[in-house]
Amino acid sequence: MISESTSFVKGVLLGGIFCVLVTFLGHIKTGYWTKVRHHEHHHIQAPNQEDVSNLSEVERVELSQSIRVYCIILVKPKDLGHWAAVKETWSKHCDKAEFYSSEKVKVFDSIALHTDDMWVMMRKAYKLAYDHYKDEYNWFFLAHPTTFAIIENLKYFLLKKDSSQPFYIGHTVKSGDLEYVDGEGGIVLSIESLRRLSKVLEDPDKCPEQGGMIWKLSEDKQLAVCLKYTGVFAENAEDSEGKDVFNTKSVGSLIKEAMSNHPQQVVEGCCSDMAITFNGLAPNHMHVMMYGVYRLRAYGKSLYLSMTQIKKNEDLVKYNFKLFLSL
Structure with a gap:
């Protein structure tokens, strides 16, 4: 009986290993682990x-x-x-x-x-x-x-x-x-x-x-x-300085990291002036971002993000975004 039980256990283990190999080979066939030609991202x-x-x-x-x-x-x-x-x-x-x-x-x-x-x-x-x-x-x-x-x-x-x-x-x-x-x-x-x-x-x-x-x-x-x-x-x-513009973290998280790593240059060390995305925001933080990006203005200045005037307003966009991040 002990011998039969041992054989049964061995059979189960071998069967399990076989299933793993079949699944792994199946992945190779469908391409999950197939090496496509070498390419370093741009x-x-x-x-x-x-x-x-x-x-x-x-x-x-x-x-x-x-x-x-x-x-x-x-x-x-x-x-x-x-x-x-x-x-x-x-x-x-x-x-x-x-x-x-x-x-x-x-x-x-x-x-x-x-x-x-x-x-x-x-x-x-x-x-x-x-x-x-x-x-x-x-x-x-x-x-x-x-x-x-x-x-x-x-x-x-x-x-x-x-x-x-x-x-x-x-x-x-x-x-x-x-x-x-x-x-x-x-x-x-x-x-x-x-x-x-x-x-x-x-x-x-x-x-x-x-x-x-x-x-x-x-x-x-x-x-x-x-x-x-x-x-x-x-x-x-x-951006043109080599900073990421798609961010997988929130502004708050990036500022905290910058305060630890670049305490003398928190804003510059935090994020790109031309950032496109931030992630991990609570709903209320989205409304705060909306205010900071589209409505907040320095006194006497006008923030207008028209694509036809992007060059003319580039410095102003940077100033307002930095001002928002520094709050």
Whole structure:
């Protein structure tokens, strides 16, 4: 009997090991761990002062009008407080913003996706956005409800970028061999990237809808895996000084870090003057950000973030943003 029990236990263990190997090989087949050609992410910078000053007024107007940003905000019922704050604050500055929710919620208009799996939500949202708006918008910005975005700064960053090229932009992170844009800071896809993504979404071998049995990647990593098969790679967005503009933390957290690391230069050490996103904000903090970015003015000064006057007001924008951060 002891011998039979021992054999049974050994059989269970061997069977378990075999299942692990099969699952692992299955991941390799579907591409989770397949090495796609070596690529180090690029560091894409915002236009510098010389780039902008060399543009004529007509060119600036044409460029600003050609940048059409569609905002996708992924939400769940538990996010109602943040949902309301985003709806009342920064999302109004998108050319169009829509909320994609895990289920239908009566109190807010949204596109119900009927799933609470974040990766399935993301891929469904991207597919619907492409099918409905591929001819109307050339940049697609995806954010979580805890993110605050300054869309004018995003448009400034994209001022001289060609949306017909496969841009996949945000705050990049490296995980093993995989480089991806961290969804906490927001994700920007050009229309060309979204076009390629919409095609690979239909290929379950390269871009499966469900994660593996053992290793389940986060939705932002899953997105990077699918995009790599189309030749689209994560690219880190920076200002002209090399500072990140997509932030995965709140202003408060970044200021605290700067006070510890750069006590003599808290504002300069905290964040880029042309920051595009901050994350981890409570709903009331979003309203504070809205006041600081769009309404707070130094006495005798006028803060007007028109894309046609971005160069003229650049120093004023920096001054007001620094003043807000120093409060």
